[in-house]
Amino acid sequence: MGSRLHGIIAKEFLQLGRDRLALTLMLFVPVAMLFIFGWAINTDVKHVPTAVFEQSGSVEARTLLEALENSQYFDVRHWARSTRDLTRMIDDGTAKVGVVIPPDYARQLARGRAQVQVIVDASDPMVATSAMNAAAALAADRSLQLLAQTTEGVVLKKDEPPLDFRVRAWYNPDLVSAIFIVPGLIGALLMQTTVSVMAIAIVRERERGTLEALIVSPIRRWELLLGKIIPNLLVAYGQMTMALLVAHFVFDVPIRGSLPLLYGLSAVFMWGTLGIGIFVSAASRTVPQAMQLSFMTFLPSIYLSGLLFPIEGMPEGAQYLAHIIPLTYYLRVVRGIVLKGIGIEYLWPTLLPLVVFGAVVFTLSILRFRKQLD
């Protein structure tokens, strides 16, 4: 028995080692993925081209504009001569933000109640949100009354200065997107390996006719499955370790919680995704089919799990879907442990759906696997 299981595991590793391309891809695709998502995807928009209609010509106005520049969110590049001029600049896309400083700005400020109008091109909501938040923070800072206005209409009006209105961002004080996205990518990575690599490992045997020989051999089904699962888990953990190293040392992602807990709970997640992989193998005749099908399971997970976009912003139907996707829960686990440093006492309500999913899907997939061998 030990020898048979050992035989399968040894063989899987030999095959893995022989397929240099697949091995390289398995180790470096995760890293490439981290770099692409970690660097390129940035929901925190800086250096927004800004147009200013400055009517006061005062020192105070110049100070305000310097503050805008220094925040790095606004690049003051264009000077408008009239409100119409400003509107045109936003309309033709020269500027995404317009700032209107009234002629009596210095006097208003002296009275302790100044009003500055900020117009934001909200056709790109990410730019708009980013710019409005930055402007609001600045205004609060200098007890300004800020009349923020988007191209869609007035959305924000702070009437009661001087109000000290400060937002404190916990866990990720600088609001760096990479810190949010990179830990989540570990979940996507583990899912891809456990679904597609597992499915391919089984389908390849069937396609080449070697499964036939294994069925006739005295090998037990659980030995065959375990012999495929163990190398797969090791590869997945290897990828995870690599991803954590890059996340920590390249993207400065803090690792606040317990790593053993993270590795342990990841196994619970992979329990279910390995089940999906076995299902995919049962439904595919050929390796390309298995790859396509894995991809199909992968897509909704990426887009609905909250990896890239928050679930709270999704329509109701999509939110329901998000809650039957295991990656959704796993992301909470990874982010919880890595970013917040929380322990099992806070994580068990998230863990429960993962355990249920794992138990159901894995059991069903094994039943399905047994049937396909008969």
Place this chain on the structure above:
Amino acid sequence: MPSSGRSAPPAPAVHVTDGQDAVVTRGLTKRFGKVVAVDHLDLHVRRGELYGFLGPNGAGKSTTLRMLCGILAPTEGEGRVLDIDLRRDPERVKSVIGYMSQRFSLYDDLTVEENLTFYARVYMVPRAERAPRIQRMLRLGDLGGRERQLAGQLSGGYRQRLALTCALVHGPRLIFLDEPTAGVDPVSRRTFWALVRHLADEGTTIVVTTHYMDEAELCDTLGFIYQGKLIAHGPPARIKAETFARPVIELAAEDPRAAGAALADWDAVEEVVRAGARVRLIVAPGGPGVAAVREYLTARGVALDWVSEVEPTVEDVFVSFVDRERKARVREQLRALGAAER
């Protein structure tokens, strides 16, 4: 004929074991829903025998093999393989037999030696015995010097012998070879069969399926299966003698359809098979020869390119047996009708 019909009484509950037999089945039946794939099959394969198991596709050949390998439970009947009960202990059957499929079941990305090591582990060859056993297999399959070559880079004949040695690595006393020579060149086929014959002479029982008559002739015993039943069995010499009494004639005609139609009306011709421009006939014992066939067709205005007598193939042997079975059944029905009239 050893086939027990559907109406045969249930087999008595005796032990079908016989120290002389490697494989014994009694009333072995497999039904898939309403389809009867194997129909009350009684099979005897003696120990150390090279047994050719022949039948057209869909005759129940592979279903029988799968039951004998312990991977498919019979619906009815019983069977013993190397004295192990198929129904009670199919898992043990798996570990004492060897099996080689026509797909060869090799890992192309593993070397010759790694393939052998893998199967040795799967079949639980003790660690200490593994290395000498693998060496012996390399010698047996004439694979010396290729230990580190990838299986995927081997040519057909080498792949075939590697597949055979993988099936033999745990030293089974009985091996099943499922069309082991399909798609392999004639020279490799001959080498392979010499190896199989050698194994049988050394005492390994071999059950092999094939489509080639020249291969069937190398067997000690042949069993013909058709529609899930054993319709004939015996040494090839006897089977051949029976078919040689029925010459097989092949001809090419300009209008093969007309030739076929004309011949089908001739009582002395038992079977007419058309394949493209050629027509193949199985002639009744003592029936017409080549000259008579030519004369018959020319008289009916069918233009011929050539006519000649050919070696019977396994299929021809089949057709003649099936035909006889069918005729026997028809005769039986006629007799029953006659009795009713009287």
